[in-house]
Amino acid sequence: MVDTLRINSGRLWGRIDELAQVGAIIGTDGCSRLALTDEDKEGRNLVFTWMEDLGMEIVIDGIGNVIGTWAGNGTDKTLPPVMTGSHIDTVRTGGRFDGNLGVLAGLEVVETLAENNISPFHPIAVGFFTGEEGARFAPDMLGSLVYVGGMSLESALDIEGIDGKRLGDELERIGYRGAAPCPGPVPKAFVELHIEQGPVLEANKTSIGAVDSVQGISWAEITIEGQSNHAGTTPMHMRHDAGFAAAQIAAFVRQLALEVGGDQVGTVGKIDLHPNLVNVVASKAVMTVDLRNTDEELLKNSESRLNEFCLSLSESEHVEITSKPLARFEPVSFAQELIDGVIKVSKSLGLSVQQMTSGAGHDAQMFARICPTSMIFVPSKDGLSHNPAEYTSQEQIMDGANVLLQLLLQLAKEQSG
Ligand code: GLV
Ligand code: MN
Ligand code: MN
Numbered sequence: 001m002v003d004t005l006r007i008n009s010g011r012l013w014g015r016i017d018e019l020a021q022v023g024a025i026i027g028t029d030g031c032s033r034l035a036l037t038d039e040d041k042e043g044r045n046l047v048f049t050w051m052e053d054l055g056m057e058i059v060i061d062g063i064g065n066v067i068g069t070w071a072g073n074g075t076d077k078t079l080p081p082v083m084t085g086s087h088i089d090t091v092r093t094g095g096r097f098d099g100n101l102g103v104l105a106g107l108e109v110v111e112t113l114a115e116n117n118i119s120p121f122h123p124i125a126v127g128f129f130t131g132e133e134g135a136r137f138a139p140d141m142l143g144s145l146v147y148v149g150g151m152s153l154e155s156a157l158d159i160e161g162i163d164g165k166r167l168g169d170e171l172e173r174i175g176y177r178g179a180a181p182c183p184g185p186v187p188k189a190f191v192e193l194h195i196e197q198g199p200v201l202e203a204n205k206t207s208i209g210a211v212d213s214v215q216g217i218s219w220a221e222i223t224i225e226g227q228s229n230h231a232g233t234t235p236m237h238m239r240h241d242a243g244f245a246a247a248q249i250a251a252f253v254r255q256l257a258l259e260v261g262g263d264q265v266g267t268v269g270k271i272d273l274h275p276n277l278v279n280v281v282a283s284k285a286v287m288t289v290d291l292r293n294t295d296e297e298l299l300k301n302s303e304s305r306l307n308e309f310c311l312s313l314s315e316s317e318h319v320e321i322t323s324k325p326l327a328r329f330e331p332v333s334f335a336q337e338l339i340d341g342v343i344k345v346s347k348s349l350g351l352s353v354q355q356m357t358s359g360a361g362h363d364a365q366m367f368a369r370i371c372p373t374s375m376i377f378v379p380s381k382d383g384l385s386h387n388p389a390e391y392t393s394q395e396q397i398m399d400g401a402n403v404l405l406q407l408l409l410q411l412a413k414e415q416s417g
Contacts, residue, residue, distance in 0.1 A: 002413075003348070005116060007405050009398035012108040015050065016397075019043055019088065019104065020096035030388020031096055035089040035131035035142075036064070036167065041174035043088045047103060047128060054110050056126070060178025062153045063146040064130040064171045067184070070110045072119025081125035082412040083187035083371075084109070084404060086194060086363055087132030087143070094133075095390025097195045097397075101378075103128045105193045105401040109408055120412030122188055129363045130171075136161045138219060139327030144366035149183035183370075189338060189411050190367035193376045193404045195392050197360045199383030207351040207399050209377030210342035212334055214358040214365040215263060215294040218303055219327035221286065222249060222310065225320040228275060228283035240318045243282035246271050248317075252309050253289055260302055263294040265359070288326065294357055296330050332365040338374035338407075345406045351399050360385070376403050 023031040023039030033039040048066060051058050056068030067085075071077050086102025106126030113120065129147065134140025137159045146156045157168030171177045196202075201209050226240035250268040257266035267290040274284040289306065293299040307323065314321040339355060346353035358365075358375065367373045378400035381391040 002118060002409060003406070005112060005118070005405065005409070007105070007108045007112050007398065007401045009394055009401070011111070012104060012397065012401055013394045015104045015107070016096060016100060019046060019100055022046060023090070025093065025388050028388035029096055030094055030390065031090055032092050032094060033088065033090045034092055034136040035133065036136070036170035036174055038174070040089050041176070044128070044174070044176060047088060050107055051126070054107060054114065056110065059180040060176060061147065061180035061184055062178060062182045063143050063156055064176035064178065065127055065143045065147055065184070066176070067125050067127040069123050069125040070114070071123040072113065072117070074119035075123050076121060077123060079122045080186060080188045081123040082408055083125040083127060083190045083367070084192060084408060085125070085127035085129065086192050088128045089131055089133050091133050091135045091386050093386070093388060095385060095388055097390055097392050098197065098385055099132055099194070101195060101392070101397060102193045105397070105404050108401055109405045112405060113409075118409070120409060122412040124408060124412055125187060131167075132363055134219070134327060136163070137167045139329075140217070140361050141329070141363055141366050144363035146182045147184045148366045148370045150366060150369065153182045186370050187367070188371065190364060190371055190373040191338065191376065191404060191407055191411070192362060192364040193378070193400050194362060195385065195390070196377040196380045197383075197385035198380065200356060201354070201377060201379035202381065202383065204354060205352070206354045207378070207396065208342065208346040208353040208403055209356045210339050210346070210353055211358050211375035211377055212339050212355050213294065214332045214362060215292045216296055216299045216331040217327055217329045217361050218291040218299060219325070220289045221324045221326050222289060223322050223324070224285040226281070226283055226317075229281045231279040231281055234281060239281050241281050242285040242319055243273050245313055245317045245319050245321065246273070246285035246287050248313055249287065249289070249310065253291070253306065256302055256305055260293070260298060262298070264298060264302060265292050266290070266302070292359065294331050329361065329365065332368050334364070334368055334374040335372035338372050341407050341410065342374055342376050342403060345403050345410070349399070349402055349406065351403065376400050376407070
């Protein structure tokens, strides 16, 4: 009975669509729900209601993570839950699947178990974690980082967003500053279903990715101070041009990633220029650099090369350059028994599966610090993500959610070990 149990893919697809209406970007399938905005609040309220409808016991912790726990009639509520989940915040120009899939698939698993009167030994918990994207409040994976004790609640609440707002104030404002303690209770295991957000599975015509690792992430905010002056009268050699220096750094980051090669990637995703006028040499630039690599030593080396470049640029261009770290996470390896579990379950469902690394950051990488963890990937059309056009078909999502269902069931049926 349990092996042949399947999720209801129409119901899951329907919830994904309903949540995507919150903060919908008109004329696209995407959505905009930056962490702790009114749109995030509305999305949270909707998912909260779904958790209540499923009879889950819901707690909100001090950083605004929401965890719903479900127990069947025969479940031993004193045992640690098997946990799944992800995030429902998005980047400003996000898709409807990133994060949302993992949360809603978790609810779908619970509903499937409940309607079939299946009562696993361990409770099943589904969480959505605050500010995974890091697009408004850095670092990324913030809620799960605080959950596992990687950052104190006090420091997290004091983080300033890109709009100058304090995280703790915004959390209070939207009504999601909960009372449950951080760090939170340790689950028996954590499994997250997510879209791949890259091109690998589609290119290989593979249904499921069994994620074995997540690459290291280094984010920095670089500020360049120059001097504004007249664009027509200031000789080129007399300029302190923050705009030019920012452009040089952006070009260097790309060149660096190409030279290091392998898994090294580098991105300048944000540049603010001041005063940002056609006839004024820019006095100030504030920009971000995102460097990632699966190899910690290579990542460190790229960080040093960027710092050396900024130092020599500040001398040659007569500008002041300072750098502030926004996020720094080492590469993470997942638990072999759970990677094997994803592969075994996928094969038993007749699905093609491959082991792979994750280029994106995920809440699961934080849980890997405290319990056995792994992830299930499903393909992303054209490898697109952080883009309203992000797409995964209903059938591909169904396959991933069925792998999640079977794996959670296996983990939850076992005695605590
Ligand atoms: C976070 O989700 C990231 O990988 O940028
Ligand atoms: Mn995500
Ligand atoms: Mn994302």
